[in-house]
Amino acid sequence: MQADTSYQPWRKRPYHRRWLMDQADALFGFFQNRSFNPRGGFFDLDVTGQPINPDNPVRGIHSTARMVHCFAIGSLLGRPGSDLIVDHGMQFLWNRHRDAQHGGYFWTVDDNGPRDSRKQGYGHAFVLLASSSAKLVGHPLADRMLADVTEILDTRFWEERFGAIAEEFNADWSPIAPYHGQNSNMHLTEALMAAFEATGEQSYLDKAERIAELIIHRRAAENGYRVAEHFDGEWMLDKAYLGDRMFRPPGTTPGHWLEWSRLLLQLWALGGRRIDWMPDAAEALFARAIDIGWDKDKGGFFYNLDWSDQPDMRNKLWWPVSEGVGAAAFLSDHRPSAFHEQWYRNIWDVIARHFLDEEHGGWHEELTEDMRPSHTLFVGKADIYHALQACLIPLYPSTGSLTRALVTEASAKP
Numbered sequence: 001m002q003a004d005t006s007y008q009p010w011r012k013r014p015y016h017r018r019w020l021m022d023q024a025d026a027l028f029g030f031f032q033n034r035s036f037n038p039r040g041g042f043f044d045l046d047v048t049g050q051p052i053n054p055d056n057p058v059r060g061i062h063s064t065a066r067m068v069h070c071f072a073i074g075s076l077l078g079r080p081g082s083d084l085i086v087d088h089g090m091q092f093l094w095n096r097h098r099d100a101q102h103g104g105y106f107w108t109v110d111d112n113g114p115r116d117s118r119k120q121g122y123g124h125a126f127v128l129l130a131s132s133s134a135k136l137v138g139h140p141l142a143d144r145m146l147a148d149v150t151e152i153l154d155t156r157f158w159e160e161r162f163g164a165i166a167e168e169f170n171a172d173w174s175p176i177a178p179y180h181g182q183n184s185n186m187h188l189t190e191a192l193m194a195a196f197e198a199t200g201e202q203s204y205l206d207k208a209e210r211i212a213e214l215i216i217h218r219r220a221a222e223n224g225y226r227v228a229e230h231f232d233g234e235w236m237l238d239k240a241y242l243g244d245r246m247f248r249p250p251g252t253t254p255g256h257w258l259e260w261s262r263l264l265l266q267l268w269a270l271g272g273r274r275i276d277w278m279p280d281a282a283e284a285l286f287a288r289a290i291d292i293g294w295d296k297d298k299g300g301f302f303y304n305l306d307w308s309d310q311p312d313m314r315n316k317l318w319w320p321v322s323e324g325v326g327a328a329a330f331l332s333d334h335r336p337s338a339f340h341e342q343w344y345r346n347i348w349d350v351i352a353r354h355f356l357d358e359e360h361g362g363w364h365e366e367l368t369e370d371m372r373p374s375h376t377l378f379v380g381k382a383d384i385y386h387a388l389q390a391c392l393i394p395l396y397p398s399t400g401s402l403t404r405a406l407v408t409e410a411s412a413k414p
Contacts, residue, residue, distance in 0.1 A: 009344075039111060040092045040095075041092040042089065058109070065126035068134055090131075094145060117171035118168050118171065119152075122181075146198070164210065179238075180233065226252045229241075239251075255317070261330070261331065262329075264282040286343075300321060301317075303317055316366070326390060351390075365380070
């Protein structure tokens with residue numbers, strides 16, 4: 001249905017704003033105590049909210065870091081218990097994920113030590129995000145971790161000739177087969193902006209702009225604003241790449257086009273609105289994701305597409321619709337239109353109808369093509385990050401990160 005979008009947007013309406021905060025509160029409540037592992041780190045949860053493999057669970061660095069980031073948001077909002085979660089996660093990142101011998105942070109660990117000792121750019125991006133967010137709530141490890149991971153990113157991962165990071169190394173920093181991925185660089189862009197906001201150091205923002213130039217202004221623009229995922233050692237597109245179906249699916253991933261749409265507008269605003277191509281690219285990425293990534297029959301975004309723009313994995317995951325909300329919210333501020341308002345509503349309609357788990361709480365992380373709960377890629381509910389930000393980003397100004405907006409709001413009130 002085409003709604004009349006000529007009057008007050010949903011994001012300005014008191015009921016919608018209360019509804020969003022209620023959804024965020026429910027997510028905090030679902031994850032806060034259930035995820036807490038007394039032996040360190042956090043449990044992944046099954047569909048009912050019970051720990052998966054509680055005897056000796058594998059902890060992924062991105063999951064731990066995301067919990068720190070999200071509960072730093074909770075702390076800034078004033079949610080009781082949030083500081084305990086932030087501290088629990090920061091201690092685990094520093095004492096268990098950090099490699100005291102070689103430097104850097106292990107990809108996964110369990111109670112016995114490293115399970116996968118590789119050093120991943122994706123994981124280090126989230127350590128930078130976690131430490132930046134923890135700094136805003138005054139955690140005592142934040143400055144030390146922020147300096148540590150920044151040095152590792154600068155000296156081990158950053159490739160100046162490309163303006164982006166390398167993907168991964170073995171534990172001793174010996175190289176792995178040449179491969180570059182946009183996903184790790186996209187999340188590093190988010191983290192670099194957070195670090196810039198937390199510290200005021202321009203070098204973080206400069207790197208974020210370099211990455212965006214390579215991934216979007218050059219490579220995505222060359223492909224009609226389809227954000228390519230996989231590249232060789234020289235950052236040339238590798239259309240034949242077949243990697244991990246969860247983290248490195250083949251082809252293109254519309255959810256990342258949406259994520260970049262929001263990040264570009266955030267980067268443009270933080271940088272003083274001086275890079276003219278960014279808003280146009282953000283608008284193009286969103287429109288392209290709607291045009292060929294959205295299931296026009298049943299709703300939701302297909303997980304990935306082949307290079308003929310046809311769905312490869314037809315599953316509908318929670319994180320692309322979450323990123324669609326954030327992109328539509330930012331575009332509605334910076335490029336207001338009936339189209340962006342309508343799609344903000346359309347995406348929330350699908351989330352409310354299909355992704356909210358009214359029986360057990362939380363969100364379904366995976367649905368089939370016809371929108372039934374499924375578990376081919378994701379076995380439970382392991383992540384609060386995407387859904388929480390979808391609920392909260394629309395409530396705050398589209399001028400920077402959510403954490404910085406919360407700090408600004410708190411400082412402005414008597």
